[in-house]
Amino acid sequence: MSKRPSELKKLTALLVRDMKNLMRFPYFELILLLLTFQLLVQRSESQVISYGKTSDIKFAVSNYMNLLYFSSIKNQVESLYLIIVFLSSVMSYLVVSYFRDIGFLKIEFSLPIKRGFIYLSKFLATFLVLIASLVSSTCFSIFVKNFGVLQAISIDQLLLGLAIVLIESLTVVAFVSSITTLIAFLIKWPIVPLIISIASLYSLNIVSYNLQEVTFFLPRSLEEFEKRAISYMPGGSVRSLLNFYSLEPLLVSLFISLLIFVLNYYYVSRRLEVS
Amino acid sequence: MNVVRKLGFILISFSLATLLSLAFLDSKSNYYYGRTLQFDQQLSNLTNVPTSLIVYLHNRETEVLVDLKESSWTCLTITKWKQNYNALSNASHFGYFNFTNGLDKKLGRLDQGLYLFTFYSNDKNQVASLQVVQSGLEHDVLLFSLVLMLSGAFLVLFSFFMNVISNSK
Numbered sequence: 515m516s517k518r519p520s521e522l523k524k525l526t527a528l529l530v531r532d533m534k535n536l537m538r539f540p541y542f543e544l545i546l547l548l549l550t551f552q553l554l555v556q557r558s559e560s561q562v563i564s565y566g567k568t569s570d571i572k573f574a575v576s577n578y579m580n581l582l583y584f585s586s587i588k589n590q591v592e593s594l595y596l597i598i599v600f601l602s603s604v605m606s607y608l609v610v611s612y613f614r615d616i617g618f619l620k621i622e623f624s625l626p627i628k629r630g631f632i633y634l635s636k637f638l639a640t641f642l643v644l645i646a647s648l649v650s651s652t653c654f655s656i657f658v659k660n661f662g663v664l665q666a667i668s669i670d671q672l673l674l675g676l677a678i679v680l681i682e683s684l685t686v687v688a689f690v691s692s693i694t695t696l697i698a699f700l701i702k703w704p705i706v707p708l709i710i711s712i713a714s715l716y717s718l719n720i721v722s723y724n725l726q727e728v729t730f731f732l733p734r735s736l737e738e739f740e741k742r743a744i745s746y747m748p749g750g751s752v753r754s755l756l757n758f759y760s761l762e763p764l765l766v767s768l769f770i771s772l773l774i775f776v777l778n779y780y781y782v783s784r785r786l787e788v789s
Numbered sequence: 790m791n792v793v794r795k796l797g798f799i800l801i802s803f804s805l806a807t808l809l810s811l812a813f814l815d816s817k818s819n820y821y822y823g824r825t826l827q828f829d830q831q832l833s834n835l836t837n838v839p840t841s842l843i844v845y846l847h848n849r850e851t852e853v854l855v856d857l858k859e860s861s862w863t864c865l866t867i868t869k870w871k872q873n874y875n876a877l878s879n880a881s882h883f884g885y886f887n888f889t890n891g892l893d894k895k896l897g898r899l900d901q902g903l904y905l906f907t908f909y910s911n912d913k914n915q916v917a918s919l920q921v922v923q924s925g926l927e928h929d930v931l932l933f934s935l936v937l938m939l940s941g942a943f944l945v946l947f948s949f950f951m952n953v954i955s956n957s958k
Contacts, residue, residue, distance in 0.1 A: 537795075543802040550806035555813055562823030562844045562919065571841075575870070575903065578843050654803055658930060662902050663845065 525631045532609050532639035545601055545647045552597060553590060553655035561585075579666040584744050586660050587675045590652050591682040595719060595733040598644060602690045603711035605640045610698035611707050620788045633699070633782035637775065640691045648683045670752075677752045678743050682736050685764045688771040689732055690715060696778045699786060730766040738763035793951075797944030804938035811931055818924040819847070825908050825917045841907040842919050848901045848930070849923040855892040856920075861912040862889055867896075868905040901929055 536542070563578050613619040622632055653676065657664065664672065694711040701707040722731035729738040742760040823842040857863055867884040883904070886892055908917045 539795075539798060542795075543798045546799060547802040547806045547809075550803055551809050554807060554810035557814065557819070562821050562842050562921075564823055564825055564840060564842045571905075574843060578845070579903075582845055650799075651803075651806075658807060658933070661929075666903070 521628065521631065524627050525635060528627065528631060528635035529638055532635050533643060536605055536608065536639055536643045542643065542647065545643075546651055548597060549594060549647055549651035550654055552594060553651060554658060556589075556593060557659065575666075579663055580671055582663045583660060583667050583671060583675055586656055586663070587678055588740055588744070589737070590655070591648070591679065591686055592733045592736040594648065594652075595686060595736075596716065598648065598686055598690055599694075599712060599715040599719075601647075602640060602644055602687070602694045603708050603715075605643065606636075606691065606694035606698040606711065607705075607708040609636045609639060610695065611701075611704055614702065614788065615704045623788050628783070629786070630779055630783040633695075633779055637691065637695050637778070640695060641687055644687045644691060645683055648687060649680060652679050652683070673752050674743075674755060677755055678740065681755075681761070681764070682739065685767050685771075686732060686736070688775075689767045692771045692774040692778065696774050696781075699778060699782055729763050732767045735763040735767060791948070793944050794948035797941045797946075797948065800937050800941030800944065804934045804941060807930060807934035807937070811926060811934070815926050818922055819849070821846075821919075821921040821923075823906070823919045825915075825919070841905050844904055844906065844921060846899050846902065846904050846921065847923055848898060848927045850925040851896040851899045852922045852924075853892065853894045853896060853906075854920040854922070855888070856918040857889075857891055858916040858918075859912050859914055860890055861910065861915060862887065863912075863915060863917060864888075864909040865892065865917075866907045866909075868907065869900065870903040870905070898925075898928065899923075901927075 561578075561581065563574060563581075610619070613622070623629060656675070656679075693715060694707075697711045697714070698707045701710065718731065719733060722728075722734040725731065725734075729735055739760065742763070743755055821844050823844065825840040825842060853865075853867075855863075855865060865884075865886045865888070869883045883899075884894075884896065886894060906919055906921075908915075910917075
């Protein structure tokens with residue numbers, strides 16, 4: 515008697531298939547090229563610092579190196595927001611709307627797999643591919659731009675900078691991919707979800723920059739988070755970053771992402787009718 | 790083998806992005822500005838007190854311009870830090886210039902790293918304004934991206950030939 519695969523194995527198989535679909539040559543490579551180019555092209559102007567007495571030099575050099583490292587991390591993820599919006603919309607379109615258009619989604623829903631798992635695999639595939647491309651391209655660009663600086667800073671500072679990039683990437687990708695996946699499942703017509711996702715997230719970008727007092731809307735909340743995170747810079751560590759004060763600007767976006775994720779999970783597993 | 794090929798393609802795309810950004814940045818110059826403290830600010834009873842400017846420079850063609858507040862003898866030494874950024878003993882003198890009315894000097898292509906511009910003056914009211922201009926290709930990044938591209942191409946070809954060999958068995 516053949517053993518039936520467990521639910522987790524089914525989910526893993528679906529996830530791997532969707533990820534392979536999104537990462538196939540040359541799409542993933544083009545995403546990396548686009549993100550890395552965008553990051554490498556923007557070079558912040560290096561600052562010059564002065565000091566008066568020779569005895570201050572060690573302190574001055576160490577501060578200067580930290581300053582250079584954190585100025586190269588600043589605004590990195592924020593500058594990629596619109597590209598992430600575009601990529602996430604296209605990915606959600608490919609794994610949901612396009613599959614529905616060619617009738618593959620109907621076949622998937624007729625398989626003996628929980629509907630929630632189908633949703634999870636599609637959301638996680640978009641999320642993981644975007645996170646992988648965003649984090650790898652950001653780390654690569656930091657390495658290329660600051661090769662000499664990285665040798666001079668402490669391991670705590672290095673990890674703190676990478677933690678800032680990781681937290682920002684997780685927040686942006688969770689927010690954007692939850693919205694684009696929701697729109698892709700809600701709207702049945704082809705191409706329309708793609709346009710609506712890009713338009714809605716682009717308008718959010720404009721709103722967040724126009725409302726100067728409100729700092730909890732993405733992508734401007736990233737700026738506020740960086741400002742608070744970098745205040746831990748001299749002698750700070752990853753542990754000092756993980757507190758309510760520094761994460762506060764991102765909490766609203768994370769809460770909205772979670773809410774949309776739960777709503778979408780409920781909609782796909784209970785209400786969605788695939789024709 | 791698919792993972793090796795994918796890794797190869799990823800390295801090639803990183804390398805292409807770096808080359809494209811280099812080509813784009815080649816036409817742009819970087820400007821670094823700094824101004825020394827007044828020489829009498831901290832130790833007013835002494836003369837010849839150095840004040841320094843620290844700047845991180847890239848592997849590009851470099852030009853140094855200095856404007857002086859007063860027309861008096863000023864000396865500029867340029868020092869480069871080696872591997873250990875905290876150790877003064879690892880510093881190496883790179884250039885030494887004497888001038889009275891300012892300086893405009895092409896230094897050629899510098900290695901990437903931290904540089905210290907130290908000014909000496911007998912005039913305690915002297916203030917030096919430094920401008921460093923960097924332009925041209927970054928050769929070290931260019932070399933790095935070429936190595937990356939070759940590594941990527943090697944991985945892609947290696948996985949291709951391994952596939953051919955395993956299929957022919």
